[in-house]
């Protein structure tokens with residue numbers, strides 16, 4: 001049975017006090033056996049969050065693919081492992097667009113994360129002009145083929161996919177449940193085509209992009225939507241709790 005996951009991507013927001021407040025609030029939520037909540041925090045709060053020893057997982061939004069070295073200002077996977085961080089985000093559209101992360105870099109990061117047995121959320125999703133041209137499926141397939149499909153079936157067990165249409169991120173414009181389900185089904189079918197039914201059935205596929213307490217239940221009720229990757233609405237403990245409880 002695949003896991004139901006709701007993850008917070010706090011991006012470059014919150015103070016330490018606010019981060020700890022939200023994290024402590026989440027600890028009060030009763031989770032079902034196959035349900036998981038992850039908080040992707042700015043680096044500077046990771047240690048403090050881990051010190052709390054809550055059942056809510058803590059993840060990092062990024063890392064540098066090199067193990068160590070003269071990379072001023074960067075954080076390596078070894079730093080994350082040292083803090084016992086369990087999950088990482090790779091391929092977020094903000095990293096691709098704002099920081100020019102190429103397919104090669106994303107592929108390399110996927111390898112580093114998976115080889116270190118971290119739970120790895122691979123983000124994919126099309127920009128608005130691609131959606132308007134009706135080429136969103138082939139665009140996302142291309143992202144998976146160039147970033148992900150070199151992994152072995154065993155390595156794929158560490159992967160969670162987040163479908164995040166770029167036009168829906170931070171815009172208040174959510175994909176409809178039908179649009180999202182259609183893409184999630186396509187992603188699962190593509191995985192089945194490459195890896196077989198068992199791998200495809202076991203992989204969790206999350207939706208991200210203006211997901212909020214008002215639309216989460218409808219999205220999560222779809223057959224191929226196994227949860228969400230939440231930006232803006234995860235900065236408020238009450239809203240994020242409602243989203244978790246919508247599962």
Ligand code: 13P
Pocket residue numbers: 009092164168169170171172208209210211229230231232233
């Ligand atoms: P919003 O929920 O703010 O649209 O952000 C989604 C996102 O980018 C999560 O990674």
